[in-house]
Amino acid sequence: xxxxxxxxxxxxxxxRYGMLYGAATGSTQAMAAKLRRxxxxxxxxxxxxxxxxxxxxxxxxxxxxxERGRPGxxxxxxxxxxxxxxxxxxxxxxxxxxxxxxxxxxxxxxxxRRSGRDC
Numbered sequence: 554x555x556x557x558x559x560x561x562x563x564x565x566x567x568x569r570y571g572m573l574y575g576a577a578t579g580s581t582q583a584m585a586a587k588l589r590r591x592x593x594x595x596x597x598x599x600x601x602x603x604x605x606x607x608x609x610x611x612x613x614x615x616x617x618x619x620e621r622g623r624p625g626x627x628x629x630x631x632x633x634x635x636x637x638x639x640x641x642x643x644x645x646x647x648x649x650x651x652x653x654x655x656x657x658x659x660x661x662x663x664x665x666r667r668s669g670r671d672c
Contacts, residue, residue: 564624564625565624565625566618566619566622566623566624566626566627566628567627567628568614568615568628568630569627569628569629569630570606570611570630570631571604571605571606571629571630571631571632572604572605573605573606573607573608573611574605574606574607574608574641575607575608575609578608584642584645585645588642588645588646593642595638599637599638599639599640599642600637600638600639601637601638602636602637603635603636603638603641604629604631604635605631605632605635605641606631607632610630610632611630614628614630615630618630
């Protein structure tokens with residue numbers, strides 16, 4: 554895309570989205586389902602971070618890029634701050650119908666953590 558833009562064969566912008574979330578997104582629904590079945594362990598307690606973007610914000614950013622984006626530019630479409638996996642899943646699990654998620658300490662063997670058994 555960028556090469557085609559540089560050669561004036563096409564004009565375009567590149568949008569790099571973070572992890573999409575929202576009540577109707579497949580990724581949010583899949584994570585919530587795994588949390589309900591206690592199949593979403595967080596090795597080491599979930600210290601890793603990820604850049605998220607709500608689907609409504611991603612839509613707004615896409616429209617803005619189409620209307621005002623500069624050809625040849627690359628835009629990162631993410632929320633203002635990355636969020637730890639622990640914090641995201643804690644918020645997702647707050648529903649009264651969901652049981653508390655489990656944490657697998659780093660000392661547990663990988664095959665055990667992947668098995669879905671309690672740690």
